[in-house]
Amino acid sequence: MRRLIALSLGVSSILLAAESNKASSIKELYFDQASLKVGTLGVGVDIEHKFDSKNGVRLNINGIKISRDDELDDIEYDLDFDLFTAGILYDYYPYETNFRFTTGLYYNKNEIEGSAMPSNAVKLGNIIYDPDEIGKLTAKIDYDNKIAPYFGIGWSSKAKNGWQFTADIGAMYTGKPRVTAEVTPGSTINALPEPIKTEAVKALNESIAKETEYIYEDVKDYKWWPVLMVGVKKKF
Numbered sequence: 001m002r003r004l005i006a007l008s009l010g011v012s013s014i015l016l017a018a019e020s021n022k023a024s025s026i027k028e029l030y031f032d033q034a035s036l037k038v039g040t041l042g043v044g045v046d047i048e049h050k051f052d053s054k055n056g057v058r059l060n061i062n063g064i065k066i067s068r069d070d071e072l073d074d075i076e077y078d079l080d081f082d083l084f085t086a087g088i089l090y091d092y093y094p095y096e097t098n099f100r101f102t103t104g105l106y107y108n109k110n111e112i113e114g115s116a117m118p119s120n121a122v123k124l125g126n127i128i129y130d131p132d133e134i135g136k137l138t139a140k141i142d143y144d145n146k147i148a149p150y151f152g153i154g155w156s157s158k159a160k161n162g163w164q165f166t167a168d169i170g171a172m173y174t175g176k177p178r179v180t181a182e183v184t185p186g187s188t189i190n191a192l193p194e195p196i197k198t199e200a201v202k203a204l205n206e207s208i209a210k211e212t213e214y215i216y217e218d219v220k221d222y223k224w225w226p227v228l229m230v231g232v233k234k235k236f
Contacts, residue, residue, distance in 0.1 A: 031059070035166055037231030042083045044229060048091075056091040056100070062229075070114075072139055073214045075122050077114030084109040085172070087150060098156040098164075106150055106172050110225065111142040124183065125210025127203070135184035137208075141219060144175030152227060164233040171224040179216040183208040 035046040042064030050056040063084040070079050089104035116137040121130050152170015189200045 033233055033235045035060075035231050035233040037062075037166070037168075037229040039168075039229035039231075040226055041085050041229060044231075046233075048233075050091075053096040054093045056093070058089040058091060058102075058104075059087070060089070061086045072114060073211060073218060075116055075118065075137065077116045077137070077139065079112055079114040082111050082113065085148075089150065091154070098158070100154045100156075102150070102152045102154055102168065102170060104150050106148045108143060108146055108148040108172065108174055108225075110174070111140065113141075114139045124204070125207035125214070127207050129204075129207070130188065132186045132188045133204075134186045137181070137183050139179065139181040139212075139215060141177050141179050141215075143177055143225075145173060148172045148174050148225070150227065156233060159235065162235055164235075165230070166233045167230045168227060169229075170227045172227055173223065174225045175223055177216070177219045177222060179212050179219065181208050181212040181215065 031047040031049045033046075033048040033050070035044075035048065037044045037046065041062035044060055044062030046058050046060040048056060048058045064081075065083070066081045068079055068081070069076060071077070085106045085108055087104055087106040089102050091100045091102050093100045118129075118131050118134055118137070121128055122134065123129075124134075150170060150172045152168055154166065154168040154170075156164045156166040158164070183204055185197075185201050185204055189197060189204065192200055
């Protein structure tokens with residue numbers, strides 16, 4: 001992770017520093033283009049400055065919240081995809097055309113939260129529970145890297161009446177997913193006398209801990225967040 005951040009910062013800094021040497025003052029850095037985009041980061045807004053025909057910098061902010069039903073380890077959850085990122089990106093136009101290479105860093109707060117109240121028997125860990133033994137299941141997935149390196153390419157069409165179509169494709173290194181899950185006991189367990197209830201709750205908590213491990217095994221390889229954003233750009 002540190003090497004990726006260092007690489008991203010290093011490439012951006014070297015190229016940006018080389019460009020900055022051409023600038024007579026900091027006043028030359030102003031943002032004169034804006035984009036509205038939609039894609040795998042949600043809905044986003046970019047502001048952009050091009051130093052010359054080969055070098056540019058962008059700031060952006062993206063986000064959306066989407067709900068859908070899906071399975072985690074064979075259990076149906078109501079999932080909320082809560083996406084939020086903010087980035088600083090360096091664009092390099094090698095051919096002095098509208099094609100670009102991009103590197104930079106994102107503040108990454110993308111996360112997925114889910115809840116379930118099973119109506120059928122479900123397997124938690126290695127134990128099968130009846131619906132009335134379980135109250136509510138909750139799960140959350142977020143990522144190790146709050147500062148995530150980004151690498152990608154992009155393209156913009158020729159301007160027409162000041163407007164352009166623009167697109168970016170790449171990947172953001174989010175690092176390992178982090179999984180947490182909890183469960184509340186259902187009516188059957190709550191009705192048990194002590195100390196049987198305490199033992200049943202303990203067993204349920206052990207089962208959800210094992211279930212957390214199984215969910216992690218399902219998602220552990222998803223360390224890169226795919227980025228595909230398309231939209232329109234206006235020069236002011």
